[in-house]
Amino acid sequence: MDKAILITYDKEDAINEAKGLCEAAGYEVVHIIQENYLQKPKYGISLGILEKLQEIADKIRPDVIVFDEILKPSQNYNLATELQREILDREGLILEIFESRASSAESKLQVKLAQLRYEMVRAKEKVRLANMGEQPGFMGIGKFEVDVYYNDIKHRMQTVKKKLLKAGKQRELHRQGRKRMGFTTISLAGYTSAGKTTLFNKTTGETRTQSKELFTTLSTTTRRITINQEPALIADTVGFISKLPAYMIDAFKSTLEELTYSDIIILVIDISDSQ
Incomplete structure (x- = not known):
């Protein structure tokens, strides 16, 4: 597993989430730098923290430095030039997870x-x-x-948009078919890794991959169940995460649309989540 230095906000929830993202992407976090502000113009961090980071990086020799914020190309370039290390910002990290899942x-x-x-x-x-x-x-x-x-x-x-449009039309045909058959549709929604897939498996008898890692589910799966002798459809959907860029949400628009067409949305919450 590649080693990573993580730069994130000085808040427990932010640290846990950022560390979870790193682990989901296959990085072992070997050191964490916590800051209250990560949006300085040139590097995202102050010169003092940059010097501290340089010392730590020279000692630990990480494979990547993960910056838990959106970096401008110039900031990424400046950091990479100064530190002579691969720099991965929050968006890039999430995209790596998406690609692998x-x-x-x-x-x-x-x-x-x-x-x-x-x-x-x-x-x-x-x-x-x-x-x-x-x-x-x-x-x-x-x-x-x-x-x-x-x-x-x-x-x-x-080219990709055209292919997604075609897939979206196919999904719409499936929705219309379910509506004609009179099925009640139920969607499981919530934060990524909150337990949606676990509940889905328990309800349907499926064995979909379930994990505490973030973004285990990236596509919607729908199965038929029976509630009080009445047929219904339940869907396991893509999970949410804080500060997910709008363009990423838009890219998954056709999948997330399942929520808007549901008769019932069950919000799944991890009871151990402090939020």
Whole structure:
């Protein structure tokens, strides 16, 4: 397992969540730096903390430094240049988990769309920096190459969106079929790793993978059950997490739509969660 230094907020919930994300992505957190503010302009952290981080990194020699906040491309570049280590921000970390957990064709497309949108923002920033002449050849990519890369991302996004639109239409046909048959639809919703899949398995007799790790479920699974001699459908859905970027939620729009069409939504809460 690769070693990681984690930089996160000085709050117990934030620390636990960030550490859980690291572990879900396959990183062993060997050191944690806690700060009240992680949005300094140049590095996200102060120069004093940067120097401290450099000393710790030289001693521990981690494979990656995880920054529990959204970093601008320039901040990521500045940190990587100073520390000579791979820098992974919160969004990049979540996307790594998504990629490793996606199993269905639709969830893989959704993850790909989220990844492309993540890259799109960074491509725009690279173009902006190159045009301003602030960092020519930013991250080793010249202006012309960045423009080509930017256009390539847009093209690939359109291709993925078309495939997701087709999958969404198929999902809509399934919903209409269930409605015609008069099934009551129930959706399990809640924070990731709250126990939705465990409840789903207990209710349906299924053996879907259940884990305390975050984002074990990335696609909706629906099964038929009987309640008081009446047939119903219950769905296990994608879990939520704090500070999930809007574009990631939008990428999973077709999956999350199942909640809006449900007759009953059961909010699953982990009783041990302090929130």
